[in-house]
Amino acid sequence: MDRKLESLIGRLQEASSRADLQDAVCLLRDHYGVDHVVYHSVNQSEEPYAALTYGPDWVERYIEKDYARIDPVVQGCYQRFQPVDWKQLDWSSRAARSFLGEAISAGVGNQGLSVPIRGPNGQFAMFTVSARAGDDSWHRFTAGHLGDLLLIAHYMNQKALEFGNAPERVPGRQLSPREVDALSLLANGHSRGQASETLGISEHTLRVYIEAARLKLGAQNTTHAVALALSHGLIIL
Amino acid sequence: MDRKLESLIGRLQEASSRADLQDAVCLLRDHYGVDHVVYHSVNQSEEPYAALTYGPDWVERYIEKDYARIDPVVQGCYQRFQPVDWKQLDWSSRAARSFLGEAISAGVGNQGLSVPIRGPNGQFAMFTVSARAGDDSWHRFTAGHLGDLLLIAHYMNQKALEFGNAPERVPGRQLSPREVDALSLLANGHSRGQASETLGISEHTLRVYIEAARLKLGAQNTTHAVALALSHGLIIL
DNA sequence: ACGGCCCTCGCCATTTCTGGGGAGGGAATT
DNA sequence: AATTCCCTCCCCAGAAATGGCGAGGGCCGT
Numbered sequence: 001m002d003r004k005l006e007s008l009i010g011r012l013q014e015a016s017s018r019a020d021l022q023d024a025v026c027l028l029r030d031h032y033g034v035d036h037v038v039y040h041s042v043n044q045s046e047e048p049y050a051a052l053t054y055g056p057d058w059v060e061r062y063i064e065k066d067y068a069r070i071d072p073v074v075q076g077c078y079q080r081f082q083p084v085d086w087k088q089l090d091w092s093s094r095a096a097r098s099f100l101g102e103a104i105s106a107g108v109g110n111q112g113l114s115v116p117i118r119g120p121n122g123q124f125a126m127f128t129v130s131a132r133a134g135d136d137s138w139h140r141f142t143a144g145h146l147g148d149l150l151l152i153a154h155y156m157n158q159k160a161l162e163f164g165n166a167p168e169r170v171p172g173r174q175l176s177p178r179e180v181d182a183l184s185l186l187a188n189g190h191s192r193g194q195a196s197e198t199l200g201i202s203e204h205t206l207r208v209y210i211e212a213a214r215l216k217l218g219a220q221n222t223t224h225a226v227a228l229a230l231s232h233g234l235i236i237l
Numbered sequence: 238m239d240r241k242l243e244s245l246i247g248r249l250q251e252a253s254s255r256a257d258l259q260d261a262v263c264l265l266r267d268h269y270g271v272d273h274v275v276y277h278s279v280n281q282s283e284e285p286y287a288a289l290t291y292g293p294d295w296v297e298r299y300i301e302k303d304y305a306r307i308d309p310v311v312q313g314c315y316q317r318f319q320p321v322d323w324k325q326l327d328w329s330s331r332a333a334r335s336f337l338g339e340a341i342s343a344g345v346g347n348q349g350l351s352v353p354i355r356g357p358n359g360q361f362a363m364f365t366v367s368a369r370a371g372d373d374s375w376h377r378f379t380a381g382h383l384g385d386l387l388l389i390a391h392y393m394n395q396k397a398l399e400f401g402n403a404p405e406r407v408p409g410r411q412l413s414p415r416e417v418d419a420l421s422l423l424a425n426g427h428s429r430g431q432a433s434e435t436l437g438i439s440e441h442t443l444r445v446y447i448e449a450a451r452l453k454l455g456a457q458n459t460t461h462a463v464a465l466a467l468s469h470g471l472i473i474l
Numbered sequence: 475a476c477g478g479c480c481c482t483c484g485c486c487a488t489t490t491c492t493g494g495g496g497a498g499g500g501a502a503t504t
Numbered sequence: 505a506a507t508t509c510c511c512t513c514c515c516c517a518g519a520a521a522t523g524g525c526g527a528g529g530g531c532c533g534t
Contacts, residue, residue, distance in 0.1 A: 002239060009384070042473055069414055078470035081356040081398055094502075118355035119318040122467075122474050147246070147388055154387055161318055176480060177306060187464035189457030192521070205482050207522085212480090220426030221490095222521075223460045227424035230467050231474045233315045236359055237281040237464055331533075413510060429491070442512050444492085449510090458520095459491075480531075491520065501510075 004031065005148050012155045018163050021051040021156065028152065029053050032145065034131040035109045039156045041125035043164055051160075058106035070095045077116035077126050083149065085142060086112040087135070111138040115149055117157045122231030125160065127153035175213050175234055182209035184235045187226045241268065242385050249392040255400050258288040258393065265389065266290050269382065271368040272346045276393050278362035280401055281468055288397075295343035307332045314353035314363050320386065322379060323349040324372070348375040352390045356398060359468040364390035412450050412471055419446040421472045424463045 008031065012024055025037040038052040052059070061067075068074050072089040091100055104110055109130035117125040129149065131138065142149075175183070178199075185195035196206040210222055217232075219225035229235045245268065249261055262274040275289040289296070298304075305311050309326040328337055341347055346367035354362040366386065368375065379386075412420070415436075422432035433443040447459055454469075456462035466472045 069417075075411075079357050081360070082395055116357075118357075120316050120353075120355075123318070124470075124473060150391055151384055151387060158319055174312075178481065186460050189461035189464075191458065191519095201481085202483055204484065208482080209480095210521095211523085221428065223423050223463050224426035226460050226464055227426075227467055227474055230359065230464055233355075233359075233361060236279055236361065237468045415511065428489095438511085439513060441514065445512080446510095447491095448493085476534090478532090478534105480529105482529085483527080485525085487523090489520105489522070492518085494517095495515085497513080499510105499512085501508105503508075504506085 005151070009151060009155055012152070012159060015159050018049070018051065018160075021159055021163070024156065025051045025053055028129075032129065032141075034129045034141075035107070036128070036130040038128040038130070039125065039153075039160065040128070041123065041157065041160050041164070043121075043123050043161075046164055049160060049164060051156075055107060058103070058108065061102075061106070067099060070099055072096050073112065073114050073128070074126070077114050078124070080116060083113055083115040083142075083146065086114070086130075109133065111135075113142050113149065115153045117153050119157065119161060120233060122233075123161065125153075125157050127156055175216060175229065176209075179209045179213040179216070180229075180235055182206055183213055183226055183229045186210070186222060187230060187235055187237055242388070246388060246392050249389070249396060252396050255286070255288065255397075258396055258400070261393065262288045262290055265366075269366065269378075271366045271378075272344070273365070273367040275365040275367070276362065276390075276397065277365070278360065278394065278397050278401070280360050280398075281358050283401055286397060286401060288393075292344060295340070295345065298339075298343070304336055307336055309333050310349065310351050310365070311363070314351050315361070317353060320350055320352040320379075320383065323351070323367075346370065348372075350379050350386065352386055354390050354394045356394065357470050360398065362390075362394050362397065364393055412453060412466065413446075416446045416450040416453070417466075417472055419443055420450055420463050420466045423447070423459060424467060424472055424474055 008024075008028065011020075011027070015021055015024060021039065025039060029035070029037040036053045038050065038054065040048070040050040040052065042048050050059075070093075072091060073084065073086055076084045076089045091097055109132045111133045112128055112130035114126050114128040117127060119125070127149065131141075133141070181199055182195060185198055186192075190198065192203055192206055192210075196203040199206065210225065213219075213229065214222065214225040217225050217228045219228050226235075230237070245261075245265065248264070249258075252258055252261060258276065262276060266272070266274040273290045275287065275291065277285070277287040277289065279285050287296075307330075309328060310321065310323055313321045313326045328334055346369045348370045349365055349367035351363050351365040354364060356362070364386065368378075370378070418436055419432060422435055423429075427435060429440055429443055429447075433440040436443065447462065450456075450466065451459065451462040454462050454465045456465050463472075467474070
């Protein structure tokens, strides 16, 4: 069992293209005896990428209908750190219910476990396994393989980051301390006047920092600069 | 070996207070025979939290000097997804070198491995093991226990999130689709004019969305609203 | 020692955002 | 069936942010 996990992860680490990741999800599906395995990544300013075992019909419909907006699984993963069992989620709204019904009839399992993954620069991904199963057997399955799934999710994401043209290292130099201060205060709701007062400097000086940060980040305006800094992890709320 | 890992993780999962996490790092240190084990978390609008085996002198000095700003380990973890071996980092600057020297004489090992962890709402943490060792033996150690360390880091962070008064679920109702559109475009650098054009609505209507989102999020201004939405995972860049 | 980046300050004109009014139709929840 | 929320539109005036110019002292790495 453990030996098997090692070999699966080994395969993942040797993957050299996105096609290999596609193979990986199929292997994983067969190994764990589930119906579907899905890896889905959202990278800032990059095409979303997915390796999955769902049929193309469901995928197209999902995209066309922009189901990510109402999919409780996606919503849940955005807000949590731990893996999410689909049953724990809030399916009470009408939209969620009809979505679930459609998903199940499209071949998605009634049970599922999704593990959220976060990377630098605001990268976000989900790794999901889904199956048709009763509550008990599914619970036994997830409890038994949670650690495995976490590791697999990690390595899968690592490879996806590698193959995406995501620059391993961020582009330019970083922000200066003052620039960080300035953006942090703005991100926390201070106006320029308040921020300059807080820092004990003139409002103009503050503007210079914001402008410098804006240029470094390649941002169009202050709000954009704050957003970039946040998702690059350069500042924290 | 694997049995031992399970018991360690089991202990972690049973932890019921931060004191237990402090015990956990000591147990881990002893188990793996390293010099230090450190968990350090930065949560939005919350006191940073750490469980560590460093002596208090070094910790105080680190905080006092604000070494996080120049510590290449911290910088590196902010920008990477994979665990970072300290040797891979850039220690060329004068500040980094003197910092390293001071750290080593304070009892921090010359070798170290830090795994970055990211949670929702911009949460960030690092899990670090450090030891005095030669390159070879250290490399053997990290290669052999990487998977363990990833899992431990994950569970450690999960517990830390639990004990921090971080609300597992964000408050208030969520944003409407249009509000999400609006904030997303602003976060991506569009001005109000551009955003309204992109959405094919009047600029005033866009303003209504922004205003509504601002109120829902309890934000002071647009930039603040975008920052909150981003770090709550309501929008993505 | 030099260049480069960081910190600090000032003034002016233009664009953009903010805050306050009011109004109607539609969809969903209760 | 009623209520609540969502989407859409309009006007106006004051507040705030932006863009561009210039300038000096300090610290750090080559």
